Structure formats: structure tokens, C-alpha cells
Amino acid sequence: MTRLSSDPTSNLDREFDSAIFSFEEIQAELNYKKAQDSLRELVENLDLTAQEVVGLESEINGLATMLDKLERTCIQIAAFGMVGRGKSSVLNSLLGQNVFETGPLHGVTRTSQGANWTGDSGDVLRVAFPGVANSQIELIDTPGIDEVEGTQREALAHQVAKNADLLLFIVSGDMTKVEFEALSQLREVGKPMLLVFNKIDQYPDADRMAIYRKIRDERVKELLSPEEIVMVAASPLVAQAVRRADGGRGVQRVPGKPQVEELKRKIIEILHREGKSLVALNTMLYAGDVNEQLVQRKMEIREESANQLIWKAVMTKALAIALNPVTVVDLLSGAAIDIAMILGLSRLYGISMNQQGAVGLLKRIAISMGGISASELLATLGLSSLKGLLGLSAPVTGGISLAPYLSVAITQAGVAGVSSYAIGQVTKTYLANGASWGPDGPKAVVSRILASLDETSILNRIKNELSAKLGS
Numbered sequence: 001m002t003r004l005s006s007d008p009t010s011n012l013d014r015e016f017d018s019a020i021f022s023f024e025e026i027q028a029e030l031n032y033k034k035a036q037d038s039l040r041e042l043v044e045n046l047d048l049t050a051q052e053v054v055g056l057e058s059e060i061n062g063l064a065t066m067l068d069k070l071e072r073t074c075i076q077i078a079a080f081g082m083v084g085r086g087k088s089s090v091l092n093s094l095l096g097q098n099v100f101e102t103g104p105l106h107g108v109t110r111t112s113q114g115a116n117w118t119g120d121s122g123d124v125l126r127v128a129f130p131g132v133a134n135s136q137i138e139l140i141d142t143p144g145i146d147e148v149e150g151t152q153r154e155a156l157a158h159q160v161a162k163n164a165d166l167l168l169f170i171v172s173g174d175m176t177k178v179e180f181e182a183l184s185q186l187r188e189v190g191k192p193m194l195l196v197f198n199k200i201d202q203y204p205d206a207d208r209m210a211i212y213r214k215i216r217d218e219r220v221k222e223l224l225s226p227e228e229i230v231m232v233a234a235s236p237l238v239a240q241a242v243r244r245a246d247g248g249r250g251v252q253r254v255p256g257k258p259q260v261e262e263l264k265r266k267i268i269e270i271l272h273r274e275g276k277s278l279v280a281l282n283t284m285l286y287a288g289d290v291n292e293q294l295v296q297r298k299m300e301i302r303e304e305s306a307n308q309l310i311w312k313a314v315m316t317k318a319l320a321i322a323l324n325p326v327t328v329v330d331l332l333s334g335a336a337i338d339i340a341m342i343l344g345l346s347r348l349y350g351i352s353m354n355q356q357g358a359v360g361l362l363k364r365i366a367i368s369m370g371g372i373s374a375s376e377l378l379a380t381l382g383l384s385s386l387k388g389l390l391g392l393s394a395p396v397t398g399g400i401s402l403a404p405y406l407s408v409a410i411t412q413a414g415v416a417g418v419s420s421y422a423i424g425q426v427t428k429t430y431l432a433n434g435a436s437w438g439p440d441g442p443k444a445v446v447s448r449i450l451a452s453l454d455e456t457s458i459l460n461r462i463k464n465e466l467s468a469k470l471g472s
Helices: 008-044 057-072 087-095 120-128 150-163 177-188 205-219 261-323 327-348 355-369 371-392 402-432 442-452 455-470
Strands: 074-081 113-116 136-141 166-171 193-197 229-231 237-243 249-255
Touching: 008 057, 008 261, 057 074, 057 150, 057 261, 074 087, 074 150, 074 177, 074 261, 087 136, 087 166, 087 261, 150 177, 150 261, 166 177, 166 261, 177 193, 193 205, 193 261, 205 229, 229 261, 261 327, 261 402, 261 455, 327 355, 327 402, 355 402, 355 442, 402 442, 402 455
Parallel strands: 074 136, 074 166, 166 193, 193 229
Antiparallel strands: 113 136, 237 249
16 A cells, blocks of 8 residues: 655645655757757868868867767866875776875876776766766875976866866865965866865864864855855875884784765765756857857958958959949849959858848848948949949030049048948858857857958058059
8 A cells, every 4th residue: 555645734744845856957068069069060170171171180089079078078176286185096086996006205106197986886987877878986196286397287287177077176284375376277277176185184173174264264265155165085094003013013004994985975965956958058159169269260361361352352343443434233243243252252262142132141241330331332322323424524624524434433422431341351250150140140250340440441451452443
């Protein structure tokens, strides 16, 4: 017979909590899948020339590494700290075996090292990632933050911290200034962190608690919460009675059982609660940073070719406007040149675009440009009429009207050229961002570019080159 609970409210609370937990799991899974798809698309659609890859090889390889982390559900936990604080011993204690090298020499750990952590019979993975097959937890040891050749090791530590999902900062007593500065820098990376107070077996209880309270209430109060601080003894030494060679009795300190259960529990809690979200978020942050670097590299290297193409279109449009007295033809030829420029830029940036797409992009840019587009239209309509009258009157005036004709033509062409130049710059930014406006909308991008244009300088350059070409 099934026994019903005498407290229906309690049953409802449990069911409600279970429903919330299930919803959080589903949301975490959806976010994880989205991160996988986004990163895979980025890796598979990198459009870089050999020249653009130079100097970014490690970052690009890092994208593949991050995708592999997502595919394997691999969490990376990295340990940092000064030499002699017991980073390697803490990790070895978690692993239950001596994988990371330890010793009395200064700076035994020379480079970052990693090892998979499963626990006894895989219990850590089962608890941290229930129901997830083939997941991995990788523990990473790093060189001491105070070692010789600090600049190189600082760069290594920063890179490891960027890639890792959870950071452990190991101390073995009250914190030094160097440790506090290093902890502050690692905190800026934005990763979850635990401060591990190691070697507590070397202090009497009162001293140990005094140091703990000083770290908690003074040293790291603004950086970490009390729940993010844990005390351990990774390699404790315990006193053991021994018989000396002379038959007398003495005391010898021998290795004892590591006291890291509290640290293990906190790590598992974090991974169980938000492990998959941590990996997804971390990979997306890394991918976003690398993508920004790639876009910047594209902008730098393709900038010169793009600007040459834009200027060629500007001068072609300016000449076409200057030499053509028919208003409708002015407008159509100008639009055709702008469309050709957009298509040329799309090929330069490796973005597939047909004529219809170029027309649509030109419309969006023109609408966002507002004032400049309106000025070009008014100038084309008004000055074309005046230019046509001056051209027709040239035989009657004996060529006297040609001088004002050229002046009007150059002014009209200058306005059209500035508009075309702005369209080219906006298009270049749009394409360099992978045919997207980035975090801003088109109006924001256009406004930012227009604000940076020195229209007077551009207009003068157009007028000078046109004057030279027209012989005026």
C-alpha cells in the first residue's frame, strides 16, 4: 500500500522545486547547444587569407580547442599561486595520486600541466555531470606567479586563466602583496574562483582561525565571499612515535591523509549547479574575443584595397555626374556605380552577395544616411537643370557659359562623391563584421562613421582631382 504524505503543502513544494530544477537543466542544455552551434559555425566559416592568419595562429587554434571542449563537455580547473604554496600537492590530493611534480626546489612546475580528474570509480564525474556521457574534468597546474622570468609566466598564467572554467588560488598563510595583486588580476578575468588556504596542519587551531579571519575580513573582502574560501591540508605531516637505534623513543613527522574533502565538495557543487553553463559561457567569451581580433585583422589588411576600390567608385561616380547633363541618367548612373562598389567590396571581404542584395543594402544605408542622401538628391535635381541650361547656352554665348558649367558640374559631382564615399565606408564596416551591423543597428553604425568623416577634406580632394581631369 502506498503511504500518502500527511502534508500536501510539502509535496507541492517538492514538486515545484523539482519543476524549477528541471527547467534550469533544460535551459542550461539549450544554452550549451546554442554555444556549440555558434562556435562550430565560426570555426567552419573562417574567411582568412594567408596574410591575415599570420600572428593569430594560436588564437585560431584555440577556437578549435574550445569547440573540442564543448563537444567533450570538458571542464578545466586551473590552480595558481606563489612557489611553495602547494599548488601541485592540492591537485595531486584531489586526483588521489601523484601526477603533478612536487619538490623542495624553487619552481618545480615550469610549464602548465594537465590531468583528468574522475575520482574513485568516476564518482566525481557522476555527481558533477549526472546523465552526461564522456564528460571530463581537467586539472591544470601552472608555474608559480613569483618565479624568475615573470613576464613570460605572467602571460602564460593569463592565457590559462582565459581558457579555464574554474580557478583555484592557493595560499599557505596570510596573503602577501604579490599574492593580492595576482588574485585581483585573475579576478578581472571574470571566472568563478575559490581561494584555497593550504597547509593548515602547520598552524595551531587559534593561529589558523586568526589567519583565516584576516584573509576573509580584510584581504579579500572586496574580491571573494566567505563561501569562496576553503581550508585544506594537501600534504599534512603527522607526528608518529618511533624507536631510535639506541632503543629510546622519539617522534617523527610522516605524511598523513590529505584533508581536501571540503574543497572537493565545493568544486563538485559548482560543477553540478553550473558546470555546463560555465563551459558554454567561457567558450563564447573566448570566441567573441578571437572573432573581434579576426575582424580587426581583416579591417587592417583589407582596408587599403577597400579604400582604393571606394575611391575609384567615388571618382567614377563624380565624373559620370559631372559629364552627364540629363537628370534621370545622373540618378540612375550614380546608383549603378554605388551598387557596383558594394558588390566589389563584398567580393573583397568574401561575402556572397547578388545584385538584389546590394540594392537592398544600398537602400538601408541611404535611409540611415538621411541628410547626406537628401542633399545628394537635391543637388542632382537642381544642379543638373542649371548645368543643362549652361550647356545648351554655350553656342549662343560663344563658350562663355562653359566656365560656370564646369563649376556647377564639379560642385554637383563633389556632393555625389561625398555620398558615395560615405556609402563605401559604411558598407566596408558592415562587410568586415561578417555582413552584420554588430551590436549596433545600421543607424548607429552610419551615424558613427558620418561623424568621423571630414567632408570638407573629401570634397576638396574630389574637386581637385575632377578639375585636373576636366582641365579646368
